[in-house]
Amino acid sequence: MRVTSKGQVTIPRTIRQKLGIVPSSEVEFVVEGNTVLLRTADVAVSKGKRIVDALRGRATVRMTTDEIMALTRGEG
Numbered sequence: 001m002r003v004t005s006k007g008q009v010t011i012p013r014t015i016r017q018k019l020g021i022v023p024s025s026e027v028e029f030v031v032e033g034n035t036v037l038l039r040t041a042d043v044a045v046s047k048g049k050r051i052v053d054a055l056r057g058r059a060t061v062r063m064t065t066d067e068i069m070a071l072t073r074g075e076g
Contacts, residue, residue, distance in 0.1 A: 011038070020047065022054040 003009055011021060019040050021027060026041035063071075 020050065022050050024053050025050060 001009055016022070021040065027038055028041045030037040030039065
């Protein structure tokens with residue numbers, strides 16, 4: 001794995017999935033001797049919020065709140 005000129009690396013997908021890391025997730029680096037550990041940060045953000053944040057902006061159907069409410073109520 002290579003470090004970019006900005007000091008960035010890509011976290012492999014399998015590791016992101018295992019740790020539940022999604023865009024905007026908070027992570028932290030811990031140095032232990034010559035080893036650096038990456039772990040999810042201890043923040044009070046629910047898994048549901050992380051999922052909603054990851055999905056935000058991905059919808060393909062544009063509906064107003066009134067249209068959605070009418071649809072869920074079975075109104076014409």
